[in-house]
Amino acid sequence: MSFLHYWRAMWGIIGRELWRFVRQKERFISALVRPLVWLFVFAAGFRAALGIAIAPPYETYILYEVYITPGLIGMIQLFNGMQSSLSMVYDREMGSMRILMVAPLPRWFLLLCKLIAGTAVSILQVYVFLTIAWFYEIQVSWVGYLWVLPALMLSGMMLGALGLLLSSFIKQLENFAGVMNFVIFPMFFMSTALYPLWKLKESSELLHNLAMYNPFSQAVELIRFALYEQYNEYALIYTSVAFVIFIAIAIVGYNPSKGMMVRKGRG
Amino acid sequence: MSIIDALSVENLSFAYGKKKALDNVSFAVGSGQCNILLGPNGAGKSTLFALITRLYDSREGKITLCGYDIKKQSRLALAQLGVVFQQTTLDPDLSVLQNLRYHAALHGLNGKIARQRIEEELTRLDMFERRKEKVRHLNGGHKRRVEIVRALLHKPQLLLLDEPTVGLDVPSRKAIVKHVHSLAEDYGLAVFWATHLIDEIYSEDFLTVIHQGRVKANGDINTVLALTGADNIHQAFAQLTGREAA
Numbered sequence: 109m110s111f112l113h114y115w116r117a118m119w120g121i122i123g124r125e126l127w128r129f130v131r132q133k134e135r136f137i138s139a140l141v142r143p144l145v146w147l148f149v150f151a152a153g154f155r156a157a158l159g160i161a162i163a164p165p166y167e168t169y170i171l172y173e174v175y176i177t178p179g180l181i182g183m184i185q186l187f188n189g190m191q192s193s194l195s196m197v198y199d200r201e202m203g204s205m206r207i208l209m210v211a212p213l214p215r216w217f218l219l220l221c222k223l224i225a226g227t228a229v230s231i232l233q234v235y236v237f238l239t240i241a242w243f244y245e246i247q248v249s250w251v252g253y254l255w256v257l258p259a260l261m262l263s264g265m266m267l268g269a270l271g272l273l274l275s276s277f278i279k280q281l282e283n284f285a286g287v288m289n290f291v292i293f294p295m296f297f298m299s300t301a302l303y304p305l306w307k308l309k310e311s312s313e314l315l316h317n318l319a320m321y322n323p324f325s326q327a328v329e330l331i332r333f334a335l336y337e338q339y340n341e342y343a344l345i346y347t348s349v350a351f352v353i354f355i356a357i358a359i360v361g362y363n364p365s366k367g368m369m370v371r372k373g374r375g
Numbered sequence: 376m377s378i379i380d381a382l383s384v385e386n387l388s389f390a391y392g393k394k395k396a397l398d399n400v401s402f403a404v405g406s407g408q409c410n411i412l413l414g415p416n417g418a419g420k421s422t423l424f425a426l427i428t429r430l431y432d433s434r435e436g437k438i439t440l441c442g443y444d445i446k447k448q449s450r451l452a453l454a455q456l457g458v459v460f461q462q463t464t465l466d467p468d469l470s471v472l473q474n475l476r477y478h479a480a481l482h483g484l485n486g487k488i489a490r491q492r493i494e495e496e497l498t499r500l501d502m503f504e505r506r507k508e509k510v511r512h513l514n515g516g517h518k519r520r521v522e523i524v525r526a527l528l529h530k531p532q533l534l535l536l537d538e539p540t541v542g543l544d545v546p547s548r549k550a551i552v553k554h555v556h557s558l559a560e561d562y563g564l565a566v567f568w569a570t571h572l573i574d575e576i577y578s579e580d581f582l583t584v585i586h587q588g589r590v591k592a593n594g595d596i597n598t599v600l601a602l603t604g605a606d607n608i609h610q611a612f613a614q615l616t617g618r619e620a621a
Contacts, residue, residue: 113483120480124469131468204464210428211481212454 117213118221125225129232135191139233142187143180144240151176163304165336177246178332179301181256182324184237185230185264190292192226193271197278209362216359219272223355226271227264234260252335259334263327266347269354270323276361299325300332323350379442380405381455381533381565382427387436389422396422398588400436404581406532407563409556411576414585415618420569421461423585424537427567428458441532454482457526461537463518467511471502471521474510475528482529489528496524500554516547523554534558536568540575548575556580573608582608584615591615 129135151173162169199205208218238253274287296302298318305325309316319325326346333340380403389397397419404410414420425431427438429445429452438445443452465474472493479489497503500520510518519539526534536555540548552575558564568575576582582599584592592599592615596608605611612618 112485116480116483116485120477123480124466124473124477127473128466128468204466206428206430206458206460207464207478208481209430210453210456210458212450212452212483213481214450 114213114217117211117218118224121208121218121221122225122228125222125229126232129229136233139184139187139191140237140240143184143237146180146183147173147176147241147244147246163306165333165338165340173244174246175304176302177241178335179299179328181234181237181260181331182263182267182299182301182328183296184233185227185260185267185327186292186296186324188226188230188233189264189267189269189271190274190287191271192222192229192268193275193278193287196222196272196275215362219359219362220355223265223268223272226268227261230264230268231257231260248335249337252337255337256331256334259330262344262347262351263330266323266327266351266354269351269358272358273354273361276358295322295324298322299328301325301328323347326350378405380439381408381441382567383437383439384423384427385437385439387423387426387433387438389419389426389431389433389435396588397426397433400585400588400590402583402590402593404533404565404567406565407559408581409559409566409568409577409579410581410583412567412569412583412585413571413573413612414569415571415616418585418616419588420585421537422588424460424535424569427535428456429453454529455532457529457531457534459519459522459526459534459536459539461539461541463522465510465518465521465525468509470507470509471497471513472506474521475506475525478525479528484529492528492530493524496527497521500524514547516543516550519543519547519551523551527558531564533565533567536566538569538571540570540572548572573612576608584612586616 155172166174196205199208208222209215211218235253241247270291274291278287298315299322300308300319301324305316305319308319323346326343329340330343330347333343382404384403385401387397387400388395400419400423402410412420412423422431426433427440427445429449432446438452440452441455443455445452466477469477475493475497476489479493484492493506494503497506500523502517502520502524505513505517510521513521522539534555540551543551555566555568556577559566570576576596578596581595582592583590584599592602592611594602599608599611600606603611603614605614
């Protein structure tokens with residue numbers, strides 16, 4: 109009986125999130141346009157300027173568009189994770205978060221379901237993006253498209269957990285612009301999404317180190333290797349550990365007695 | 376003979392930093408009782424509701440729902456509780472039915488039972504015909520009705536309402552007040568209703584008056600009137616809180 113309760117609640121939460129996403133066409137389109145602009149405009153422009161040497165998982169010289177694709181997949185998931193957290197802050201302000209929180213289930217489970225739901229949405233976006241990229245002749249083998257799925261699940265959960273963590277600390281919706289400037293942009297630019305590590309090292313040792321320890325880089329590398337049917341152990345462990353740390357802090361943040369909710373109280 | 380109260384609050388205190396919002400609050404709401412929580416703005420009503428719904432935890436005092444401790448047995452306790460919050464908490468982009476199904480899923484109801492109860496409760500409030508409409512297109516009164524339906528789907532023992540009639544027109548307000556009172560009378564549901572509108576109180580109701588974080592009076596209307604020596608609730612409220620009631 110209890111298992112069925114968890115099961116139904118999980119599908120209820122995932123179903124609601126997917127349905128909302130499909131209904132919000134603007135969100136769907138903007139989630140796709142962002143990486144596509146980077147792919148078609150930015151990457152095409154930089155193709156001539158940047159030479160990419162052969163480095164794993166690539167076995168031949170590749171075009172810059174090919175290099176940047178896993179980074180853009182990461183970008184989709186990063187934005188999605190932050191957007192989910194934005195919707196948590198919004199839900200909290202609007203009150204629908206309270207409906208979730210008064211459900212007779214443990215809070216960690218409810219937060220985990222939210223996270224799974226957000227990740228499912230991001231994976232949907234990624235596959236649509238990969239389909240468009242396929243027509244643009246950025247193609248991997250069919251097996252690669254399958255291999256990447258578990259990588260996407262983990263990276264999506266990790267970035268979603270980061271969003272969740274932030275949402276438990278953000279007081280109001282207005283503060284979200286700060287997340288954009290202080291989280292999304294630095295994470296994206298100081299990573300291996302746009303440039304390989306060795307290239308960063310050429311320009312700055314500090315930037316190289318920051319990128320190396322940036323969990324977003326590891327998520328991108330995990331995706332990059334998985335697309336070529338390879339398994340990057342370091343990236344897997346790093347991403348998993350980051351996920352565990354982020355989710356643990358988020359759960360504490362949403363705990364009614366320990367968390368930040370108490371400080372947000374009014375009236 | 377001991378009867379377990381639907382809601383029991385014992386020696387509850389809560390502070391935001393140094394500012395005390397609730398100070399040693401105790402009262403109980405029994406089954407079939409409609410208990411009206413009256414208090415001026417800032418009296419601590421919202422804090423009390425946040426504690427009962429476990430948005431916050433209190434460090435001092437105890438809250439039990441049907442005998443279940445909200446902190447130690449929170450899942451069992453929350454299962455007894457149906458809530459209508461002050462702000463509307465429906466998803467405006469989903470239909471009435473989708474909103475209700477989501478809630479049913481959170482409470483682990485199976486599809487058949489959920490469908491049955493949704494139909495039953497919507498019909499009771501004349502909303503069944505509108506089940507496929509998007510919530511965004513409903514007026515304030517209808518949204519409130521859907522929220523009451525939602526709060527009842529899992530057959531709670533206690534219905535908590537936080538100023539549910541704010542911003543509604545007089546007929547919608549009256550309809551909701553009447554419906555909620557009938558729930559207590561006909562089905563033995565315990566109702567705990569925060570309001571500042573005295574005309575929503577029926578003569579058989581119980582009152583809990585709260586002011587500056589303390590319970591100033593608690594009991595049936597006659598008890599409260601006797602306590603204050605007032606002729607009516609307006610006067611009693613003014614005496615207890617030093618303010619005019621709405």
